[in-house]
Amino acid sequence: MTEGSFFSIDRLVEFGMGMTIAQQMIKTMNESMTHMHIPGAMNSIESPKQLFFYAMIEGKQAGPFSEQEITRLIGESKVSKETYIWMPSLSNWKMAEQIPEVLKLVALAPPPFNQK
Secondary structure (H helix, E strand, C coil), rough: CCCCCCCHHHHHHHHHHHHHHHHHHHHHHHHHHHHCHHHCCCCCCCCCCCCEEEEECCEEEEEEHHHHHHHHHHHHCCCCCCCEEEECCCCCCEHHHHHHHHHHHHHHHHCCCCCC
C-alpha cells in the first residue's frame, strides 16, 4: 500500500478516531436535548410534572390527590368551586374557583349523566 492510500494504517486510525469523536458528540447532544427546557414552547421536551392537590372535604384535610382523583371528586360533587384546595405552588389555601389548574380539570370533567 502506498502512503496516503485510503487503506493505510494512519488513515484507518484517523477514521476510527473521527468516528469515536462523532459518536461522543452525538451522545452529548442527545443528553443535552433530553434535559433542555424551552420556556413558552408548546411541545416540551421533558414530560410534564405530575400535579397533586390537597382538599378540604367534609371539614377535613385530605390528599394528596392526583389530577385524575380531583376530576373524579369533582364528578362525585365532593369538590366544588367553594372547596378549599392547596397545591405546592400556593402559599395559602384557596377556593377551587381561584386556581387555574383546578378550573382546567372542571372544564374537562364530564357533566353528570341524566337519562330522560
